[in-house]
Amino acid sequence: MPSFWSLLHQTLPKAIHSITALLAPSSSQCLMCGNASRRTADAPFSALCGDCQQAIPWIRHIHCPVCGRPEHCPDCMRREDTAFICNRSAVRYSPLIREWLALYKYRGHEAIAPLLGEMLFTAYSQTVREMTGRSEAFAINGFIPVPVSEERLLERGFNQAERLARIMAERSGHPVFDILRRTRHSGKQSFKTRGARIKDAENLFAVDHDSFTSMLLQLSSIRPEGSLQNHRPRLMIIDDIYTTGSTVNACAHAIQDAYRRSSSDGIIEIFILTLARS
Ligand SMILES: [Zn+2]
Numbered sequence: 214m215p216s217f218w219s220l221l222h223q224t225l226p227k228a229i230h231s232i233t234a235l236l237a238p239s240s241s242q243c244l245m246c247g248n249a250s251r252r253t254a255d256a257p258f259s260a261l262c263g264d265c266q267q268a269i270p271w272i273r274h275i276h277c278p279v280c281g282r283p284e285h286c287p288d289c290m291r292r293e294d295t296a297f298i299c300n301r302s303a304v305r306y307s308p309l310i311r312e313w314l315a316l317y318k319y320r321g322h323e324a325i326a327p328l329l330g331e332m333l334f335t336a337y338s339q340t341v342r343e344m345t346g347r348s349e350a351f352a353i354n355g356f357i358p359v360p361v362s363e364e365r366l367l368e369r370g371f372n373q374a375e376r377l378a379r380i381m382a383e384r385s386g387h388p389v390f391d392i393l394r395r396t397r398h399s400g401k402q403s404f405k406t407r408g409a410r411i412k413d414a415e416n417l418f419a420v421d422h423d424s425f426t427s428m429l430l431q432l433s434s435i436r437p438e439g440s441l442q443n444h445r446p447r448l449m450i451i452d453d454i455y456t457t458g459s460t461v462n463a464c465a466h467a468i469q470d471a472y473r474r475s476s477s478d479g480i481i482e483i484f485i486l487t488l489a490r491s
């Protein structure tokens with residue numbers, strides 16, 4: 214029969230190992246798949262294993278200058294009333310990204326938020342670089358999250374677009390203007406055809422009068438000196454997925470309409486930034 218000391222000698226290292234693993238269960242595990250993570254990347258990408266890092270379907274080449282799609286795009290040619298300048302997305306809406314977004318949106322995996330936020334911020338930085346090439350000193354004045362309906366908010370407890378906009382604000386130093394409201398619940402978009410989505414999005418959003426007025430006040434205070442006449446406010450709408458563009462276009466229309474009603478020159482530039490392009 215083994216002595217107490219030899220038993221302790223056998224079990225103690227294992228016990229210490231288990232306790233250490235319990236205290237830091239995810240220190241070397243991939244946030245998404247559970248394999249060993251690669252510490253060489255910068256945070257928050259270091260929370261992923263090499264395979265998951267490699268599998269991020271970054272959009273590196275844009276084919277459609279309007280919606281940022283990496284391949285031929287008939288949607289933007291068909292749309293007659295685009296109220297925004299362009300959309301840029303960080304990644305393709307691949308099965309992997311669908312899975313990551315589902316873990317975050319429907320299962321509330323909060324730890325994924327910094328990762329998604331950083332992916333979006335990468336696209337934001339790229340967009341700023343791209344636009345700076347078109348006009349000198351490109352800067353936006355604030356981020357506007359696409360709102361979810363009350364039903365969806367109760368179901369999930371948070372609005373993913375609003376969370377992403379807050380991360381953008383923290384990283385870039387520009388404010389979030391939470392000015393949009395949904396006028397009704399539109400049901401699950403994923404089950405609808407392109408035509409049904411476009412029809413559905415009409416007048417789906419309205420601008421909250423008080424938040425809009427306070428945004429205008431803030432915008433007039435950050436207007437650059439000496440450019441009172443020609444300065445156009447630039448806003449960036451934030452959402453998680455861009456499909457047909459009808460949702461963000463309806464948001465842009467609501468903002469354009471409100472701005473036209475409130476300002477004599479009435480020109481505002483609206484850009485869209487989304488995490489995934491489907
Ligand atoms: Zn992984």
Ligand SMILES: [Zn+2]
Nearest residue numbers: 277280286289
């Ligand atoms: Zn397009």
